[in-house]
Amino acid sequence: MQLRTVRLERVRRFNGLLELDDLREGINLIYGPNETGKSTIQMAIAAAFLEKYSSQAPQQELAPRDQPDARPRVQVTFVHDGETYELTKEFFRRGGTCVLRQGSTTFTGEEAVARLVGLFRFEAPSSRLISEAQLGLPGVFWVPQGGALGVEAALDHARVHFIREIGDEIGSARETAADALVERLRRIRTEVVTPTGRGGPLAQARRDLDRCEVAVAQQEELQRNSKLLRDRLAQIQAELTDLEAQGVEAALGAEIEVIGQRHVELRAMLAARERMLGERASLDERIADANQRLSSLTEEIERLRQFEAEAVTIEGTLAEREAELERHRSALVSLQAQDDRLGLRQAFMRLEREHQASIEQLAAVVERENDVRARQRTSLEIREQIEHLSEQLQAVVVAEESADQLAELEARCVDLRARLQAVSTKVAVEIVEAGRLYLDGKAQLDSASLLLEEEMLLEVPGIARISLVPQQRAAALRLELDAAEADLADRLRATGAKDVGELRRREQERHDLASSLDGRRRELAQLLGDADPAVELADLERRREVQAQRCEAIAQERAVLAESFGHSSDEVNLSPEAIDQLHGMIGFHTTTINRLEDEVRASREERLVKTEAIRWLMDSVDQRGGADGVERLRDRLDQLTQERERVDQDLAALDGRIGTEDLASLEERSVELHQRMEHHKDRIRRYREERGELIGQIRGDPFSEEELAGVVLARDRARTLVAALEERSEALATLIEVAEGIIADVQADLTAPLRDRLISYANHLFLAASVELDAAFKPRNLLRDGVVEPVSQLSFGTREQMALLTRLGVADLMAERGVPVFLMLDDAILNADGVRLTRLKTILTMAARRYQILIFTCRPELFSDLEPSRTIDLAATIQRS
Template structure:
């Protein structure tokens, strides 16, 4: 089967119509970025061939944002030399038509025909399931599914077996399969298929035996526990009596009292040490205060000497900065004069520029004023003409609705008059005398029209009674009179004598309206905002002209002005020089102020500190604390020695930690009492257990359970023997069957080897019962497909599908391969091998490849068809 064209309309992201023509019989490559529509095209092909056209679940095929769309797909293809066309429309106005050569199939018949040709089965209802996809499900690979082989091969297994049988001339024995299936059914009742674990009656027998053994073991443990409890009771009773005789807790309590006495003595010694430490701390603090006071006095003496030197230096610095300040003030005065001169030159240069600008503005204002005067004249003429045309049009205006009604009535009257004239009795006469027609006398020549019955008197000859031949003439005359009355009323309402005069007035009115529009356009061109706006603009232009003249007159004489740029440069230089001089003056002033303030501050501080050192009270206090320092140092040393002696005594008392010893002995006494109590409780509990178990008939229950265990063991052994025999029979039958199947699978194995050697040389692939790849043997190591990397499974998926296609092609099945973003996880070397395999397979099959990596597939020797280009051409 070779696709020739694909037409997709209102299908998912394709809201319009997309046509793909000129498909090649071999390799076709479609490229485009993600979400360009590659997978949508592949899905459209799957849908038109596989999905039921009446399926109600296909609403997701509707075009995006167009709930009322009609998704449809049409494909043209060649099948064994016959031209075929298939078209389906989904969701709304569902239809299906298949044309093969001259034969046409419709609706369900077409879908059954497709399923038989392509090798799949129709779903009874709902969406197409994987198990129905058959051969297309195997060869049409969806995005991300290249590595998945087992399910798709299993669903196409029957079609592959039929092809193998046709090619090898051998068939699998249905009888052998039935026997194997029967043996396996019996075996599966006892053992599971994959893990060979017990199931059914065998598992039940094993569970029952295990439960009985557990129960028997439990009773044995109870018996052993009973015997152990008797021994434990005797031991506990003996221990209880021995402990009651020795009473060890009393000895622990005596030791605890002695240890507590030593702990109390150590605590008293610790309090003495703490008291000495506190006294020493106070003495040390008093000594530190005295030393701090003396240190402060020494620091004041040092500061006085230092600050005398600093005061001399500060006064010298004040003299220097005053000189610097005077020089800076002189420099500022010079720069201010230069800056004023430069500003006057800059103002004159600016005035010269302003004068030039004003002269230019005067010329522009004059031109604008002249333009506005001309526009006002032309607009006034157009406005007058517009008003005159409006007045004339108002005089001639006619109601167009009434005019149309008059025209309609005039046409109806013409027709009705002609019909009435034709219906009247017409009598032409030439009389030598006179006759009476009704009450009127007629003579001479003429035509007499009678619209009703008339009596014509002929004198001596008698009379004629004339009756018109049309029965409804009176009704026509009545209708004619009504229409003539309406016609007259419309003429009177319109103020005209006839329809021609009314139409002439209407034409004149339309001409005047056209003139109005023409004059209005002229007026709008000259005065888009009205003549008053033009006049206001003219007044503004005149005022601006006068203002510019006045400003030009008020400017000074600029003949001596220098160029503006030169004046600006001079002003900038003068300003920078002034700012620099002022900055230097500020810095000098700041230095002078700082120097004076520092000198004054140093003099004040020096005076204050000298006064403090010379104060009599300060000198007396200093002598007193210097004497006190000596006394305090002696006291601190004595207290330190006394505290160290007490601490050594305390360390000796703490050596065996009497408090911990007292606590330990009290805890030991409590534990001894508690253990004796617990021993008494255990004795009571053991006696209670022994009395309970002794009355339960433990021996009789053990004997009964032993008999049940023996019976359950025989049942389990019988079922295990049966399972072993069935398993051996299954192995023998499967081995015989596999030998026959090996001959049947030879064509498929040969095609798999043809492609496999391109990527995996010296390798063998083993097939499962469903003809899907099971293991890959490379260099003596067999790996299951699940153990292989994702990329390797993806590559095997492509190559095995090519082999399946060759097999189906050889057996006469139509083949078409679609690969949507395959070989994504493949390195460059293996990708080249896959390309060579595709090019080889393309000589036998049509292959559609969709990819978002055009740069990786540009060396196939086929044209890359960009999805965006296809959409642009649609």
């Protein structure tokens, strides 16, 4: 297709007429600076083909801004497939027009629009501006400024038209049919597996199966429990049977019986043994006793003989000692007579000294007693004084208030009275006629001088009545004085004193009495101290009596002594050496006598003891038969010994019968057997109890094989249903998969032509590159040097270039199939670098051999190396218009 001319009237900035004519095949370069109307021209061309003519939206969009009611008009002429077309659209609300002339045929209105829709492959717009989704193939071919990357959306819109054009030859109908088939299969499968309500039949069947599985598991659990119960019952029954078959109870009972009998026997034998042992012990005792008695008798006889010999010896010794004692006693008597006289004299002298000292001590005691008595008297006097003073003190009455306080009040009264007197008016009344003048109603007889302290009425009846009124100050003082005097009188009355002086005297008297009392008390305390004179006196009296008795005793003893040694004093006047010698002799004899007396006494005692022992031994030996008794005892001992030997033999025989057994071990064994018996019985009882319990449980066992079979049946049905539904679901899924495979194949076939072209362009632009498309014909991956690069991750410029190549590829395919194609590119390759730009221009030059390309640009210098078929300087064109 070749666009020949474009005429714009009342379109945006072109208020008048703009005409681009002589557009040619190949590349047409339309350039101009910004805001010269390049975009307006493209928009107008697009509107001519695509927009609804009788609609307000395109009219408003195209009309000059200052002429909203203008009727924009666009006319394009183009040649396609040998036919020349002239399309004129005037846009105006509901009154626009559209005329399409194809050769000699003219189409108008909607018929013309329908022809355009069919010719250019887009969707007719509604009353609004054409939307992106309606752009169809023109959306791919016409690239507004900055809109290169919009190829993906454009392809979405153009997809249907694209597939329609190329589908027939590669079976695109299959894709549609497969799509429909997949849709139906999915719908059917949805009835089986997709959740609707509670999840569809398969989900429901699976839930039912799960429930059935749970029910089966529950029943199987019951079955296991039931089996456990029965197994346990069988086990217990077997145990019981075994136990009963073993006859444990009978065997244990028999053994217990045997043990019991043996126990009785052993007890009897042990008792007999005890008796024998007792008997033997008794015999032993009796033998020992006999032996002892024999030994004792023999010993006593021997000792009797020995004692008798000793007694003779003792008698001899005693006689010797008694003789010697007598000699010493005679010598001592003589010596002691001499010493006694010497001793009495010395004793008298000592008593004399003691008597004198005793008299002195008695005198001291008497003196001390007198002293105490004097103190006692003084203290009594002082106590009497104290009592007297206390009575006096109590007699002196004093008031609560002191004399000083009342004296102060009295002085105040005196002061008040003086002040009253000073302020009172002195009234001199001279009585001329007695009884004529009345003062306060009382007849006055004598003249008087009155002090005016209060109201007075002087009246001379029938002549005058004079009211005297004192000064206010005097009245006040009178009141104050009266109050003070009354107070003083009251307080004095309370003290009981006539006046203040008396009260003061009383206070002085009381003070004096108190001082005297304190002095006496201190004196008494000082005199007595802590001691009580009465007690001290009693003690002294006792001591005086004791001392007096002692004096008396000493005096008597002295008198006795004085009387006893009334002999010659020559005898007693020995020298000290002689006295010492005398005393030595006396001591020697005394000592010897004492020793001899002890020895004699000892000998006598020994003799007495021996005599007594001999007598006792003789009695004892006589009582036990004497020498015959010894013989009898020996015979008895022989008998006892024989008897003991017999008992020993019996005991040995019994021990042989008893053996090693003892009662304790038998009892232990018996206890053990009884315990085993109890344990056995307990075990059986427990088994029986458990058996009873198990039987009860088995009777109440809820398990039913039939119910289990029922739930298994239900489970199997559920499984069958699930399997059938799963089989159907899988079958449908398989069909869907197969159909989708067909769709994928068709899509691969559909994308192949575009991919081939894109690869051709990519090889030009990127050198040795390949491209992969998705099902929507969009470039998905760019393959360079064996590296797969997702297009979405390429740079902006490269993506822009890929988008342009895609548009070129679609344009190639459509142009080949007779679709009217011309490209409008508004600065669509400005982001390419120098090399890419050069290659892109080469690619555009190649493409322009197949269809017309309008390049709008504000930078014509970039395209200076191009050889466009037509170059339009838009600014100049506008100026010419």
